[in-house]
Amino acid sequence: MVDWDVRPASVVDVEAVAELRALVLRDDLERLGRYDEQRVRQRLRDEFDPTHTWVIEVGDAFAGCVALRQAEDAHWLEHFYLAPHLQGRGIGSDVLRGLLERCDRDGALVRLNVLQGSSARQLYERHGFTLETEDPVDVFMVRKPA
DSSP: OOOOEEEEOOGGGHHHHHHHHHHHHHHHHHHTTOOOHHHHHHHHHHHOOGGGEEEEEETTEEEEEEEEEEOSSSEEEEEEEEOGGGTTSSHHHHHHHHHHHHHHHHTOOEEEEEETTOTHHHHHHHTTOEEEEEOSSEEEEEEOOO
16 A cells, blocks of 8 residues: 545646646547547646645655535536556545545535546446446446435
8 A cells, every 4th residue: 555645736736737637548538539639738727726626645746636626416526637657556546435435424426527438437436436427438427425
């Protein structure tokens, strides 16, 4: 198990998050015929809001991020990226578990979308997310509070 921590994001984190997003999503976006080197980064820059985003650090170094945005009917889990060399070591599950416990205390429904064919879908299913709807590119999932 790797020691990790989270801290609130700030505006200065946007470029590190944009680069990680491009790296993490590249294979899935290429498989879906939707990878554009500039667009993948710009979409993050356009949507990045540090007020509901946390940076994941391993050894005081940037390792990933996650956002939990409150909407009218649910919380949206967004921009959950972890450096590839750290995936599969329990960090993502631990971070997700902590966020979901918070949502459960609030009685909040949690929604997310994941790319079709992404291995991240298995992580979300292990944590109680189920299919809500899908299209050729995205799978929309939902989790009711425990």
